[in-house]
Amino acid sequence: MKNPYASDALKGMRAVVCGASKGIGRATAEMMVACGADVIALSRSAPEIPGARSISLDLEDTSAIEKTISGILIAGPIHILVNNAAGPPGGPLLDNDVADFEAPFKRHLHAAHQITRMVVPAMEEAGTGRIVNIISTSVREPIPNIGLSNTLRGAMASWAKSLSRELPPCITINNILPGFTDTDRLGSLAASIEEKTGRSQEDIHNTWMSQVPIGRLIEPAETASAITFLCLPQSGGIRGVSLAVDGGRMRSI
Numbered sequence: 001m002k003n004p005y006a007s008d009a010l011k012g013m014r015a016v017v018c019g020a021s022k023g024i025g026r027a028t029a030e031m032m033v034a035c036g037a038d039v040i041a042l043s044r045s046a047p048e049i050p051g052a053r054s055i056s057l058d059l060e061d062t063s064a065i066e067k068t069i070s071g072i073l074i075a076g077p078i079h080i081l082v083n084n085a086a087g088p089p090g091g092p093l094l095d096n097d098v099a100d101f102e103a104p105f106k107r108h109l110h111a112a113h114q115i116t117r118m119v120v121p122a123m124e125e126a127g128t129g130r131i132v133n134i135i136s137t138s139v140r141e142p143i144p145n146i147g148l149s150n151t152l153r154g155a156m157a158s159w160a161k162s163l164s165r166e167l168p169p170c171i172t173i174n175n176i177l178p179g180f181t182d183t184d185r186l187g188s189l190a191a192s193i194e195e196k197t198g199r200s201q202e203d204i205h206n207t208w209m210s211q212v213p214i215g216r217l218i219e220p221a222e223t224a225s226a227i228t229f230l231c232l233p234q235s236g237g238i239r240g241v242s243l244a245v246d247g248g249r250m251r252s253i
Contacts, residue, residue: 001221003034011036015080021047023183025084027220028227059085059107069118077122080231083112084134090189093147104152129171130231137177140252164240172239174230179246180208182217213248
């Protein structure tokens, strides 16, 4: 997908994109680079993204987050923060014990909160800030067989909505709700359903697509385009919303 924005749309902005090694995170980092942002791409594998600075970071490691974000802030404010991380394994919610919640909540809600608290003072001083959380359509319509993920995404959405009432006026926070997107995560979910139900992945895919009015998977770059839009200087009036990029799959308003 061609970058729909001007090459200087984010010029002068420093952006931190979490979970940038692949999928939506990587597409977002690439698009923001194309829009002129100074991008710092974070993930465990330190992805090589042309034009971006890559740093290895485990979002479940509180001490590592503190050290990494502090180091980035030494060079100047972070104007854009994209909170994104890999989702937990699929399966019925009652198959999970309490310990299963710990790691997913650490790398999603806990990490997002820690990083946000660290970057907000510099955003406020700079007079602008954009925070976008990549969560899921399950915050409105829970998705079968991913009970732990549904629970986690709902917590993220409530956290963000609460912050939208507390953050300084110059800082926005919004959520993107991806639908069925052409990523490794969706392939893993299909494999998990196949293992548990015996249905073929082709059948699973066809069932999914029957629910999507556009009749296809969403490309990561399409979702990245929506994320980038929420980070533009002109998008300061959009605050506390959850924007679905799902091809019209959700039935709720």
